[in-house]
Amino acid sequence: MSEWKIDGREVSPTSLWRVIEDFENGALSLEGQEELLRILEESHQARAIYLKHFELTALLQIKAATQAEEGTLPVLNDRLLQRKILRLSVLAAAAVIALLAGFAAFVGLNSPEPRSVALTASQGSAWTISENGDDPKPSLQAVEEGSTLHVSSGTVVLELESGTRFVVQGPAKVRFPKLETPVLEHGWLWTDTGAEAGELKITTDTHWFRDIGTRFGVRARDDQQVELHVFEGMVEVGTPTTGKKSKVLPGKTGFVIAADGELVDTALAVDPFPGLPDLLQAQPRYATTVMGQAPSGYWRLDEAVVGNMTNQVPGAPAGMCATSVDPRAAGMRPASGFYGFEEGNRGAYLPGEDSQSVLYQLDSTAGVSLEEGSVAFWFRRAPDIETTEVLWYAGVPDGGGLGPQIEMHAFLSESGNLQFFIEDGEQDVLLSSSQNSTDNQWHHVVVSWRRAAVELYLDGQLAARDQSDRTKRDSHLTGTNIRFGKTGSGRAPGPGDLGYFRGWVDEIALWSRALTETEVDLQFRSARTQALRVPEEE
Numbered sequence: 001m002s003e004w005k006i007d008g009r010e011v012s013p014t015s016l017w018r019v020i021e022d023f024e025n026g027a028l029s030l031e032g033q034e035e036l037l038r039i040l041e042e043s044h045q046a047r048a049i050y051l052k053h054f055e056l057t058a059l060l061q062i063k064a065a066t067q068a069e070e071g072t073l074p075v076l077n078d079r080l081l082q083r084k085i086l087r088l089s090v091l092a093a094a095a096v097i098a099l100l101a102g103f104a105a106f107v108g109l110n111s112p113e114p115r116s117v118a119l120t121a122s123q124g125s126a127w128t129i130s131e132n133g134d135d136p137k138p139s140l141q142a143v144e145e146g147s148t149l150h151v152s153s154g155t156v157v158l159e160l161e162s163g164t165r166f167v168v169q170g171p172a173k174v175r176f177p178k179l180e181t182p183v184l185e186h187g188w189l190w191t192d193t194g195a196e197a198g199e200l201k202i203t204t205d206t207h208w209f210r211d212i213g214t215r216f217g218v219r220a221r222d223d224q225q226v227e228l229h230v231f232e233g234m235v236e237v238g239t240p241t242t243g244k245k246s247k248v249l250p251g252k253t254g255f256v257i258a259a260d261g262e263l264v265d266t267a268l269a270v271d272p273f274p275g276l277p278d279l280l281q282a283q284p285r286y287a288t289t290v291m292g293q294a295p296s297g298y299w300r301l302d303e304a305v306v307g308n309m310t311n312q313v314p315g316a317p318a319g320m321c322a323t324s325v326d327p328r329a330a331g332m333r334p335a336s337g338f339y340g341f342e343e344g345n346r347g348a349y350l351p352g353e354d355s356q357s358v359l360y361q362l363d364s365t366a367g368v369s370l371e372e373g374s375v376a377f378w379f380r381r382a383p384d385i386e387t388t389e390v391l392w393y394a395g396v397p398d399g400g401g402l403g404p405q406i407e408m409h410a411f412l413s414e415s416g417n418l419q420f421f422i423e424d425g426e427q428d429v430l431l432s433s434s435q436n437s438t439d440n441q442w443h444h445v446v447v448s449w450r451r452a453a454v455e456l457y458l459d460g461q462l463a464a465r466d467q468s469d470r471t472k473r474d475s476h477l478t479g480t481n482i483r484f485g486k487t488g489s490g491r492a493p494g495p496g497d498l499g500y501f502r503g504w505v506d507e508i509a510l511w512s513r514a515l516t517e518t519e520v521d522l523q524f525r526s527a528r529t530q531a532l533r534v535p536e537e538e
Contacts (some may be wrong), residue, residue: 004039004046007032008243016049030199031208031238115179116144117158122292123284124526125154125170126518148175151187153519154292155272155279163194167217167272169294171516188294190217192273193233207257210236217269223451229254229269237261267366267476269512270296274314286332286340287312289526290376290509293519296364297510301348304328309359317363319508321348324356325485331506332378332442332527340527347378347506350485352389355492357500359508360483366512367478368394370408370422374448374511376523377484381438381503385416390498391445392508394482397490400497402430406475409487410447410456411498412438418463420447420456427470431456433463442504444524450514460524462517484508 004011006019007029022028023036039046118141121127128136131147143149143158151170158166160179168174172187181201182189192215193200202209204220214233220226228237230250237246237257244261255263272294282288290298291312298312299319304327309319321327331347332338338345350357375392388411393399395407408422416438420431435458437443446457449470456464480489485501493499 004035004043006035006039008240013045013049016046020050030210114145116142117160117179118142119149120157120159120280122155122279122288123282124289124522125156125292126152126522127154127156127170128152143176143179145176145178148173153516153522154289155276155294157276157280164200165192165194165273166190167192167276169272171518184218184220186220186222188217188219190272191215206239206241206259207261208238208240210238215271215273217272219269226257227254227266227269228257228263229271231271237263267369267512270294270313270316270365284340284526285342286338286507286523286527289340289522290507293511293515293523295509296366296512297362299359299362299508301327301331301359301506301508302346304346313364316365317361319359319363320361322356322358322360324354325350325359329504331504336442338442338527339529345506347504349504350501352485352500352502354500355486357502358483358486359505360480360486360489362392362482362484362508362510363478364510364512367476368482368510369512370406370449370475370477372450372512372514374446374513374515375410375509376444376446376515376520377508378442378444378506378527379437379501379503380440380442380505381412381416381501382440383416383438385412385438386414387499388413389501390485390487391501391505392447392484393487394477395488396477397481397488399481399488400493401487402428403496405488406477407488408449409498410445412501418443418445418456418458420454420464422449422454422470427468429454429466429468429470431464431466433458435463442506444527446515446520446523448514448516448520453514455514457517457520460521 011019019036023033040050128138128150129140129143129147130136131144136150149168151168151172153170156168167190169188172189173185174189175183175185177183184202184204189202191200193211193213199210199212202218204226207226209218209228211233214235216228216230216235218226218228228235228248230248232250235248237248239261242261246261246263248255252268253265254268256266257263279291287300295313297316299309300312301309303309306321306323306325306327309321311318326349329347329349331345332341333343333345334341348359377392379391391410391412393409396405399405399407402421404423406423410420413419416436418433418437422429431454433456444459448455451470452467454466454470455462484505487498
């Protein structure tokens with residue numbers, strides 16, 4: 001005997017009648033109605049049961065109408081009953097079509113072309129679209145129902161006729177069985193339904209999210225967990241395995257949703273919608289590529305004054321430039337082969353030697369997580385290095401070297417090799433490049449870390465990787481001790497500590513997730529090439 005599942009309960013052929021009655025009485029949820037329609041589409045047995053029910057109901061209605069005309073039965077002017085009959089007749093019509101013509105054949109012969117929506121992408125984004133299981137095609141500019149969108153890097157925006165907007169931040173994969181019911185397989189999917197748009201539903205492997213008039217984001221992570229970040233309205237969250245439902249309002253945190261539906265606080269992500277217009281209109285330069293990869297903090301160092309350093313991410317905190325730093329130094333420029341920057345692009349020069357040779361408060365709204373994240377920056381150092389020098393640092397005030405403190409930092413060895421160290425209280429990781437980087441040339445650095453891997457990139461290439469299971473717990477580092485040029489604020493370099501950095505720095509950016517090799521490659525090439533060519537997804 002066939003068994004189905006509707007509204008979290010097992011439904012047999014005999015109990016399907018009661019579900020149909022719930023539908024007629026308006027007692028079936030929207031999700032239950034969708035599940036009932038799906039069962040009728042897929043099951044001949046279910047359609048036969050429904051038609052039998054409809055036939056019996058129709059006969060009773062005809063008999064009642066006849067008796068009312070003869071004066072043997074009262075006439076009820078019930079609009080609710082009329083609505084029930086309408087729902088019943090519409091659903092029955094779908095079942096009749098499926099039975100007589102064959103649902104698949106009817107769709108193939110008589111339905112219009114699948115609905116589609118054009119996409120807009122930030123410059124430097126890389127995406128492909130596969131239609132109905134076909135191989136991905138990088139040239140397509142529209143997503144149609146039944147297709148899958150793969151975004152390997154950057155930001156892609158879809159706007160439906162209803163006014164609903166989707167923002168997909170790569171790396172991500174989203175299926176669109178219907179435009180209003182996307183299925184997120186991994187990565188970030190944001191939506192803004194606006195005030196007038198209708199209901200929308202997003203599903204993942206483990207949860208579904210339903211909203212009306214809401215702006216929120218869902219992230220399906222590599223570790224199979226799901227995050228929810230709400231900025232406006234209200235979102236209903238459902239867990240099919242347990243039947244548990246929750247309603248989530250905007251707040252100061254986002255949530256990681258456990259398999260049983262429990263909500264655990266996490267740092268609130270950056271809302272991508274406020275900065276979308278500028279991002280989509282920007283020229284294809286290095287800064288456009290970075291912003292398209294949704295950083296949690298980005299300091300271009302273009303102020304030319306000591307003091308606050310503007311954060312390019314809307315709503316994220318400003319950094320601070322200490323008094324010994326020269327903020328008017330030249331950064332990467334086209335004359336030196338860096339065509340992804342303006343002619344007058346500036347960086348900062350740090351002379352070293354004292355505690356005021358530092359950029360600090362390089363924080364984001366979510367802080368810096370030891371569990372997962374990325375940092376990118378450019379630096380230039382003369383060949384006269386004599387001791388280890390710290391570049392980027394995140395940790396506690398007394399952190400200063402390779403000891404047991406909770407900290408992580410990119411630094412230069414005495415021989416000029418780029419290195420990265422991370423300490424989480426359980427396991428240390430130390431990565432090193434084989435290239436001497438103290439050659440008075442600009443170099444691009446990216447460090448990406450997550451539980452399964454820590455990766456160090458130099459000039460767009462992977463320089464070192466550690467793939468051990470690094471940590472079982474997390475710490476969020478915030479505030480003054482996220483900095484460049486000096487270690488923790490509570491100490492000066494001593495024996496065994498990392499010394500002050502003496503050289504140039506530019507374009508510091510943070511992410512709350514691990515960057516991919518494709519994203520790092522796009523960053524470096526967008527700085528070096530005049531016309532960025534987006535690679536096809538592998």
